[in-house]
Amino acid sequence: MYPHRQPPDNPHHAVLTTIASDSHTWNLLFLQLLLEEQGWEVTNLGACVPVGVLIEEATARTPGLIVVSTVNGHGAEEATGLARAVRAVPALARVPLVVGGKLNTSGTIAPDVHASLTDAGFDAVLTGANAVPGLLALLDTLPEHRHGRPHVDAVR
Ligand code: B12
DSSP: TTTTOOSSSSEEEEEEEEOTTOOOOOHHHHHHHHHHTTTTEEEEEEOOOOOOHHHHHHHHOOEEEEEEEOOOOOHHHHHHHHHHHHHGGGGGGTTTTEEOOOOHHHHHHHOHHHHHHHHOOOOOEGGGGGGHHHHHHHHTOOOHHHHHSSOGGGGG
């Protein structure tokens, strides 16, 4: 799925963030726990993250994944600038970058909104009932992580 990607410095590390206007945090906690359950180490940047802080934190780690969660309804507009800023940093240009949550106030994402987010640099836009299954399926496509993942059968 990501054939031209450079190997990340920290393949099992995910940076979890939201957009600068969004003060909701339970969504972030949920995603942190979900990712940790899947074997990821997570840096959760918390609420109202300025894009510059995300860039600084992500550049310091070169993670295997950046997850943007936003539910305040501004994501569809604000996250495009975030993605462009991330993609403009050479070390982050090919890090898998996903966005999800409640991206606008209509409850559904129109195809042109979806396209504007992927054009800006997101690899996946995950909303609605299939968002979490979609993220889990995407995690399984990340080769570095899959190979380094703890062997869950051993603890069953
Ligand atoms: C609690 C809450 C608050 C609390 C937040 C406290 C906190 N520490 O987080 C407070 C009171 C502070 C608050 C403030 C506001 N809120 Co509020 N809030 C809620 C509420 C009731 C619950 C959110 C919550 O915690 N859910 C629990 C978490 C676990 O679930 P979640 O956030 O939905 O996330 C799930 C999915 O969306 C998904 N998901 C989320 N992100 C991602 C990312 C990826 C990659 C994936 C795969 C999945 C995913 O996974 C999660 C688990 O299923 C919702 C309404 C609702 N019932 O959802 C409104 C809601 C999110 N708030 C809303 C609004 C408008 C606001 C305010 C703007 C209100 C105002 N006028 O001041 C402000 C926000 C200000 C800002 N700057 O952001 C709206 C957003 C509009 C929209 N998107 O349609 C909602 C939907 C209410 C509504 N129906 O209008 N809010």
